[in-house]
Every structure is written in C-alpha cells, then in structure tokens.
Amino acid sequence: MSDLFAADPSETDKARPLADQLRPRTLDEVIGQEHLLGPNGTLRRMLASGRLGSLILWGPPGTGKTTVARLLADQIGYRFEQISAIFSGVADLKKVFEKARFERLSGHRTLLFVDEIHRFNRAQQDSFLPVMEDGTVVLVGATTENPSFELNAALLSRSQVLRFESLGRDDLEKLLERAETLLGAGLPLSDEARETLLGLADGDGRALLGLVEEILASAQENETLDANSLLTIVQRRAPIYDKAQDGHYNLISALHKTIRGSDPDAALYYFARMLDAGEDPLFLARRLIRMASEDIGLADPQALQLAIAGRDAYQMLGSPEGELSLAQVVVYLALAPKSNAVYTAYKAAVSVAKSTGSPMPPMVILNAPTKMMKGQGYGEGYIYDHDTPEAFSGQEYFPEKIGRQDFYHPVERGFERDLRKRMDYFARLRAAKRATESED
Template sequence: MSDLFASPQDESDYEDGGSRPLADQLRPRSLDEVIGQAHLLGPDGSLSRMLASGRLGSLILWGPPGTGKTTVARLLADRIDYRFEQISAVFSGVADLKKAFERARFERRSGRSTLLFVDEIHRFNRAQQDGFLPVMEDGTVVLVGATTENPSFELNAALMSRSQVLRFQSLAIEDLDQLARRAEELTGAQLPLELEARQTLLTLADGDGRALLGLVEEVLASVREGEVLDAPGLLSVVQRRAPIYDKAQDGHYNLISALHKTVRGSDPDAALYYFARMLDAGEDPLFIARRLIRMAVEDIGLADPQALPQAVAARDAYQMLGSPEGELALAQAVVYLASAPKSNAVYTAFKGAMSVAKSSGSPTPPFVILNAPTKLMKSEGYGEGYIYDHDTPEGFSGQEYFPEAIGRQDFYKPVERGFERELRKRLDYFDRLRASKREGTED
C-alpha cells in the first residue's frame, strides 16, 4: 500500500520545519504517495484511467475532511503540467472569481492551461455556481471542486452535468497506522502509547489523516519523558475529535436512516449502536423520539399494538427526566421496537385509502348509514334500513358501507405475524359473515 504523506528524507526535515504542522511536512509529493483512495488512484481507479487517457475533465471531489482532496487536486495539476490556482468559497466572492478567470485566460493565451481548485465549493450560491459554466465550457479552466457535503443536494444540476463526481473515503485504521509510523520516522520519536492506547488514538482520528497528525503532535508535546500512556491516560491528554455529524446534512440523514432500517430489520444491537452514535454526535433526543414514534406506526403497526404506547411513553419519560437519565427510556424503546414483530399493513392500507379518496371525487356514502335529522332527509331515505350492529347475534350487521360509485375496497391486509395474525382471523370471520348475510338477503 502506498503512503498518504511523503516519506521523510531524514530527521533534519523535522528539526528545520519544527514550526510547520506534521500534516504540511508529510504532504505527498506525487499521486503515487497518496494512501486510502485506491478506488480512485489504484491501477484500475477512475483517476488513473482518466490520466492514462490523457484527458482530465472537471471534477467534484466529495468526501470527509482529511482524506486528501486538496492534495490530490494539486498533484493532478502537477501530473498533467497545468497551472494550479486555489480559491476557497468561504473567503471568495464574485470579484475573486472574475480575477481568477482573467488570470486563466491570460495563461491560456500563453499556451498554459489552468486547473482551478475551489475548496468548499458548496458554499457558493446558485448564481455563483452558474458563473463557472462559461469558463468550463470554453476550456478556460478545468474546474476541480472539493466538498464535504452531498453534491447532489448542494450543487447546481448544470454544474453537476459538466463534472464527474469522485467519492473520497475515510482512511481505514491500517492507513492511519501507517501514517502514524511515517510521523514517528520523521520526528525520530516513538509514540509513548501502549498497544490499546495506540488503537484508541487511531480510532479518535475518525478516518481523518490531518486530525491524526494533530493528535500525534499533541501526544508528543504533552507526554513527560519516560511516560507511556494507557488508553484512559491518552484520553486525559488529547482532545477528543468531534464525530463527523452535521444535523442539517449528510451525517444526520445517514444515521437516522441507519437507525430506522435497523429497527425495521429487527436488529436491536445495530439499532442501539446507531442510536448511541446519534446521541454521541449531539443529536436532539426528542428528534429521535419522534422518529421512533413514526417507526412504531410505519413498520410495526398492529403486529404489536404496544409498540406505539412504548414509543410515546419513552418520549414522555425523556421529557420528564431530561438527559442523560431519559436517554435510557429511549434506548428501551429502540430495543422494544427492533425486537417487535413487523408489519406495514396499516401504513400500506392508509396510503391505498388516501389514493382512492383523492382519485374518486366525492361520492355520497350509502343512505343507510346517513343520519336523518329532518323530515325531508327521512323522506329521501336517509338512514332507512340501517341495522344497529349490537342488536344482531354476532354484533355484526354485514351491511355495505362504501359508496356505490366506488364499490367495496380491500385496503388493510394483516400479515401472519404478531397480533395481526389474530386480526387476520377476525377479519376473515367478518368476511364470511358478510358473505352469508348478503346471500341470505338475496334469497
């Protein structure tokens, strides 16, 4: 496996550049030294194929922080001998873009192409994003944008259609370990960590190479001579990196989707894991509570009629107790819902009924079930022939209640799981009674 950052020449590199962050000193010097993105830069990777063809189109590099997006953009320009220009959407406006485009046009007249790297490109508004289109189309620049946000949500369709999206992945533990060894080689110092503590350090980086090197620097600067830290000792020295989670963006939606699907998939252990991930990242527990209530009615329904009361009670318990005590009530609801028998029969029936209601107009219900509070309505036949169900031996009249214009519908189909198995028997019984009463009436 190749290296994420450059191999140090010797320890003097570190001594001479001691004021420079490790991430800067270990920056890769060629694409061959980049680690962790083999699906892009390996022999069969997308970028490797693109470079082999001799053609580089505009790109959107999408992925978490510290995975090499900026470095790869710079090295791409070096590989194809393009002038590299970098701007940040956080600090740049329309005037800065115009100046960058003018410089690119000037260089193009001199025979040199420009790779324009735009960091945090999703921060530009729609109109600013449209400003890239003419210079992309006429070849003034090859645009390479970097974003941590899902480009399908954040970038114009026109910009997306002119670019290829490349997904950068978080660095694996083995990649981070190799990076830590490169840092040790450069500094000439072994990390004073027990094996478990070293694994904890790698985990704390959360797939971010730049964050790992910051943690390495923190450890080397903080530990006394001769001291070797265990895992708890490490956590007392370094600042824990916050999990990647933006409550308005991908992290939020990815984890709530994972929680919902693991509950639906009857895996309480996985559901608890994603529930804990969301709490750890700072998600509002009441948002989770609302989603649990939704899961109870969408995915469990009447297969377990206690699922909804459990979810509602967990929300109420959290509101009463607050955090962290109330979180246990939510955890109990997560386990209960994941363990419950599943049915979406009510959910499906409701969607079917809504579809018919929207498409069938406003047919009048059968007169037999309409009240007749006035003489005129009674003379028109309102309520005539209605059978009071409690007056029948079975407590069931079997009368037809759907409007004649649409006829009888069959929306609710209980599954053979949990309590709905009993409901299926009950509804089958009513169907048989309805049929026999209809036959008796016809006779």
C-alpha cells in the same frame, strides 16, 4: 521510502504542522482512495488517457481532496490555482478567470481548485460554466456535502463526481507510521492507546496528525500512555461535580440505588429527605425519568410513561400537592421489574460508533432522490419488508465495514421476556434467509 518522510527533519520543518510536513509529493504517496488512485482507479485511467475533465471531489474532511487536486495539476503540467468559497466572492472569481485566460494565451492551462465549492450560491456556481466550456480552466471542486443537493445541475452535468472515502484503520496506521518515521521515534502509546487514537481520528488523516501533535506537546518524558491517559490529553473533561455539594450528590445516589435495589421504603425516605432539604422537585423528577430508562427499561415500558406523567402532574399541581405524584413514581419504580438491557445495549452501540468512525450504511438501504445517486447504486435491491410473508426481509443493515453487531440482550423479567421471544423469532428467520442465500 520518499525523502519527504526521512527522520531528523530540519528546524524549519519542525516549525511546520505535521500534516504539512507529511503532505505527499506524488500520487503514489497518497494514502487511501484505492478506488481512485489504485492501478485500475478512476483517476489513474483518466491520466492514462491523457485527458482530465472537470471534477467534483466529494468526501469527508482529511481524506486528501486538496492534496490530490494539487498533484493532478503537477501530473498533467497545469498551473494550480486555489480559492476557497468561504473567503471568495464574485470579484475574486473574475480575477482568477482573467488570469487563467492570460496564461492560456501563453500556452499554460489552469487547474482551478475550489475548496468548499458548495458554499458558493447558485449564481456564483453558474459563473464557472463559460470558463469550463471554453477550456479556460479545468475545474476541480471539493465538497463535504452531497453534490446532488448543493450544486447546480448544470455544473454537475459538466463534471464527474468522485467520491473520497474516510481513511480505514490500516490507512491511518500507515499514516501514523509515516509520522513516526519523520519524527524518528515511535509514539509513547500502549497498544490499546494506539487503537484508541486511530478510532478518535474517525477516518480523518489530518485530525490524526493533529492528535499526534497534541500527544507530543503533552506527554511526559519516558511516559507510555494507556487509553485513559490518552483520552485525558486529547479530550478535555470538565469536572464532574462541585465538591461543596457532596451531600447533595450523595443523597441522589442513595435514592437512585434504593430504587434500583427495589426498596420502596428506603427510596421514599431519601426522596423525602431531599425535599426537606430544599431540593428542586423538578430535578428529582428528571432523575426519576432517567431511572425509568436506565434501570427498568423495557422490562416495564409503563415505567417511563408514569415517570413523565409524574413530572407533568407536579408542574400542573405545584407544591405541596405535586410531590405526592412524584412519590407515587418513586414507589412504582422501586417495585417494577428491573432491566438495564437497553442501557447496556446503548453504551455498547455508542462505543462501537465512536471506535469505528463513519462507515457508509449498505447502499441497498439508502434513498436515491437524484439520478446521480441512482446511477451509483443507492437503494438498488432494497426489499420492502411489508411485501414479505412475515413482514421481515432479513436484509443486512449494518455497514459492511463493521459487520453484524449484537447489543441488546433482554432479561427474563417482565415484558422483556416477550421481547426475547420476538428477537429469537427474527433471528431464526434471518438465519434461514442466510442459509437459502448460501445454497443459491
């Protein structure tokens, strides 16, 4: 392992951010981006050929774009000049170009790294073209935005776009291990908390190291954090309610649970009690709309429509006539068939979305509005569902990284019985398609 990651860092090093202390010194130390830096990676082939053209590095934050640009300059022996489009203007660009021209007279080539290059306007982007064409600079721009939409066609035509991917779980784990080696000790985390930490980083190495610093600053001596304790440290949570309003929230909880429990009489009692205490009827209307989705859902799709209509009727009629419309909603919701299948499915989907980062959807279902995107395979092989006999192509829509997920489980009550039949039908078609593909 490189000396950069040796334990027991000096006091000077300790004052530096962890991300700076762990910054790779060679391309071999860069974590992730195997498609660019692996043995057959695009950048490796460029370097082996002895030529490095202008590049646009496109990808999420914390994936190594700046680091790779700096190491490329070191690898080919170019001067490294860095500017940020956020803080630089035309005058700054002119100074950089003049300096690069002067250095070139002395035989020194310049790699100009432009961070957030998409922030430059069209005219500023055009100013790079002459110095790129005459060899004054090799431009390496970094952007988190789609270059097809944010950069001039002329600039794109003179550059190769390289896509940086979010760091995978194994990449983040490797980075975490490097940090622990540098610190000389493992992080005080349970296995579950460690996995939670990796998920919170969302593929961003710099964010991961920032979270590590937060943990080190907040964890108590001899303490091992579980997942909940970790979230308390790295995600500040606002208090749920003001204790002075306990009675208010006790009553709304009672109303919610009596509707969920299909008791219209008790629900009307708590509804009337809250109105008598001076509760805002629109607060109650909003809660009824929530209950229609959370506790009834698609078992009775009309419940949500009626709850919204009750709110609108109250706003039109005002008090006291409008309260009757809300009371009608209370009774309807209490007697409606109950299902929290959508609510449960949504929570499961949110959990997976948070824990798996930002994987790309399958290329087959992405639009390709630009020539560059078509060339990279966007939309290739997409089947238009309406062109199939059942209007169902059976294509896979989940990102390959996480695979197919199963969130929604309709109950055998109300309208969801019919939805269960539809889901089973589509599942059979999907399975038949997979079987056919396997035989081929």
